Amino acid sequence: MKKIVLIATLLGSLWACDSNVDPLPTSASVTFNFTHLINGEEFDLENSMMELPTGEVFTPNKFKYYISNITFTNTSNQETYTLEDGYYLIDQAGQKSFSFVIPTAAYDQLSFYVGVDQERNLSIDQVGDLDPSNDMVWNWNTGYKFLVLEGEWQYGESVREGLIIHIGNNDPASTINFREITFDLNQAAIDLERNSEVNLDFEAELSALFDAPNEIVIHELENTSIMGGEWAIKVAENYQEGMFTLK
Amino acid sequence: MHLRIVSLLMPVVIGGMVCACQEDLEQTATDNPILKLEHPDYFTNDIAMPADNPLTEKGFALGRMLFYENKLSLDQSLSCASCHQQSKAFSDGLQFSRGVDGQLGDRNAMSLANLHWTSRFFWDGRAASLEDQALEPISDPREMNLPIEEAVARLQADEHYPDLFQEAFGEELITAELLSKALSQFMRSLVSGDSKFDQWIKEEVELTAEEQLGMELFYTHPEPSLQIRGGNCGDCHLGFLTSGNRDDLLGFHNNGLDSDENLAEGLAAVTGRSSDKGKFKAPTLRNIALTAPYMHDGRFNSLEEVLDHYDQHVQENSHLDLLVLEASNEIIAGDPEVKLHLSASEKKAIIAFLHTLTDEKFISNPKFSNPFNQ
Numbered sequence: 379m380k381k382i383v384l385i386a387t388l389l390g391s392l393w394a395c396d397s398n399v400d401p402l403p404t405s406a407s408v409t410f411n412f413t414h415l416i417n418g419e420e421f422d423l424e425n426s427m428m429e430l431p432t433g434e435v436f437t438p439n440k441f442k443y444y445i446s447n448i449t450f451t452n453t454s455n456q457e458t459y460t461l462e463d464g465y466y467l468i469d470q471a472g473q474k475s476f477s478f479v480i481p482t483a484a485y486d487q488l489s490f491y492v493g494v495d496q497e498r499n500l501s502i503d504q505v506g507d508l509d510p511s512n513d514m515v516w517n518w519n520t521g522y523k524f525l526v527l528e529g530e531w532q533y534g535e536s537v538r539e540g541l542i543i544h545i546g547n548n549d550p551a552s553t554i555n556f557r558e559i560t561f562d563l564n565q566a567a568i569d570l571e572r573n574s575e576v577n578l579d580f581e582a583e584l585s586a587l588f589d590a591p592n593e594i595v596i597h598e599l600e601n602t603s604i605m606g607g608e609w610a611i612k613v614a615e616n617y618q619e620g621m622f623t624l625k
Numbered sequence: 626m627h628l629r630i631v632s633l634l635m636p637v638v639i640g641g642m643v644c645a646c647q648e649d650l651e652q653t654a655t656d657n658p659i660l661k662l663e664h665p666d667y668f669t670n671d672i673a674m675p676a677d678n679p680l681t682e683k684g685f686a687l688g689r690m691l692f693y694e695n696k697l698s699l700d701q702s703l704s705c706a707s708c709h710q711q712s713k714a715f716s717d718g719l720q721f722s723r724g725v726d727g728q729l730g731d732r733n734a735m736s737l738a739n740l741h742w743t744s745r746f747f748w749d750g751r752a753a754s755l756e757d758q759a760l761e762p763i764s765d766p767r768e769m770n771l772p773i774e775e776a777v778a779r780l781q782a783d784e785h786y787p788d789l790f791q792e793a794f795g796e797e798l799i800t801a802e803l804l805s806k807a808l809s810q811f812m813r814s815l816v817s818g819d820s821k822f823d824q825w826i827k828e829e830v831e832l833t834a835e836e837q838l839g840m841e842l843f844y845t846h847p848e849p850s851l852q853i854r855g856g857n858c859g860d861c862h863l864g865f866l867t868s869g870n871r872d873d874l875l876g877f878h879n880n881g882l883d884s885d886e887n888l889a890e891g892l893a894a895v896t897g898r899s900s901d902k903g904k905f906k907a908p909t910l911r912n913i914a915l916t917a918p919y920m921h922d923g924r925f926n927s928l929e930e931v932l933d934h935y936d937q938h939v940q941e942n943s944h945l946d947l948l949v950l951e952a953s954n955e956i957i958a959g960d961p962e963v964k965l966h967l968s969a970s971e972k973k974a975i976i977a978f979l980h981t982l983t984d985e986k987f988i989s990n991p992k993f994s995n996p997f998n999q
Binding site: 510513515539 | 667846850851859860865866868870871900947948952961
């Protein structure tokens with residue numbers, strides 16, 4: 379079935395080249411822009427230090443995550459539009475914005491997931507920014523890392539230590555860390571009914587990963603590699619709750 | 626696994642359709658057809674060829690001759706292939722290679738495979754593209770020791786090369802740039818993607834239990850609090866390609882070969898950043914069983930020595946990669962040493978997996994062999 383759909387899509391796109399069909403007149407080009415902050419300030423990798431709420435001094439040197447399953451909803455009539463095959467890697471050291479086109483409508487809600495859905499996560503298809511040879515691939519059976527934060531931290535006089543946060547699903551059967559984040563478009567004064575070009579500016583606040591609802595005290599962790607288990611779930615809850623804001 | 630295979634087949638179907646159309650166009654357009662770089666579908670497939678150096682049939686054939694051409698060394702005793710021998714996956718088996726007059730270099734000759742999927746060349750990353758890399762060994766006094774102008778003059782004076790450059794690039798006047806382009810086309814074509822590991826990915830063969838264990842350890846970062854054991858290799862040698870990160874300089878790592886006082890400059894010599902000290906390119910591990918000795922300075926003679934390094938002998942230094950620093954299979958309170966704590970049988974399993982990366986067809990492919998021997 380999947381094959382048929384894909385081939386049909388492909389043929390469709392080949393035919394499209396030959397014909398003069400106009401694009402949907404009621405479409406909007408939507409651009410997502412991400413800015414990454416530490417305690418409210420934009421940061422550079424390896425040059426920025428943050429003091430965590432629990433007193434550690436932390437210097438990030440890698441911060442990246444997948445955004446997928448972007449969905450626009452009109453909550454009054456339940457009309458929705460989900461972007462097919464939209465898998466975007468946002469990287470403090472690389473891509474921080476992307477664009478796509480949607481049919482316009484009176485959407486008042488936006489949601490996306492941090493991470494990769496189960497079906498794509500267990501396949502090796504190169505769709506969007508998914509690539510089975512990039513550095514977001516996790517251990518063999520588990521699929522992709524959804525969010526990566528790596529950096530160095532010190533607490534008081536302690537020696538240089540690393541914090542490695544790699545959040546994916548804790549095991550192949552689980553989807554526990556695949557988290558949906560929802561935004562109110564009306565509140566952000568985003569009108570996707572009348573505009574053909576719309577910019578959505580998101581801020582992601584790093585300190586929120588350590589903050590709420592779960593306080594994560596790095597210097598008290600038995601092991602400062604967080605790659606699964608209950609700590610990964612706590613980090614995922616934190617990025618779902620407090621990390622992203624739509625300006 | 627089943628899911629993987631379904632998805633694996635689809636690009637073949639689609640690829641076949643797209644190809645068929647392209648071929649018709651190209652055959653009528655030129656007598657030097659564009660070549661499609663053949664590679665497994667699961668290698669990253671959206672990496673463009675350099676716009677100013679597309680892969681062509683004649684460019685590849687010329688590059689192959691130049692790769693094996695002794696005229697490109699001062700005394701006509703050496704070619705690129707002297708230190709990059711096909712039988713050794715285009716490495717030479719020596720700690721340091723010998724150039725013209727027996728001059729000794731200070732780096733281990735790198736294996737050449739899957740170069741289209743890597744960025745930055747040489748162990749210290751000083752060349753930003755394959756085209757930038759290709760001429761350096763010719764003029765390096767410790768290698769082929771032939772000034773590039775002299776190399777170009779020799780080719781121009783040759784009976785055959787001006788015609789071959791004309792066919793490949795439409796220009797009879799040979800330049801250093803065209804020389805580098807032709808060599809790059811040949812090197813870029815050296816795709817290794819038919820090892821036992823590849824056959825396993827395509828579900829054509831089974832791995833032994835030991836190889837399977839080794840593969841799982843290879844791709845796993847250890848997490849002792851969750852009883853997850855790992856060899857921590859895949860953090861730097863990524864995915865199916867087992868190559869370093871392709872993003873500019875992110876595929877360079879300080880893997881704890883030396884303590885601060887003995888740390889080589891590595892990438893820092895190129896970037897000027899002290900934090901890059903001791904970083905070297907994470908090479909592809911494809912055909913790694915054929916390319917001893919190991920590391921930028923060829924200090925380890927065997928894969929066993931390499932595994933022992935990562936397991937027991939990592940030297941802590943100021944810029945040791947965090948993924949090496951924070952990797953252990955045991956939680957040992959207050960233990961300041963960086964050790965993986967793998968068992969002997971786990972190390973053996975990883976080495977068994979590394980042997981599945983050997984691609985016999987690659988090292989015997991006649992398309993990559995010395996054209997002057999035929």
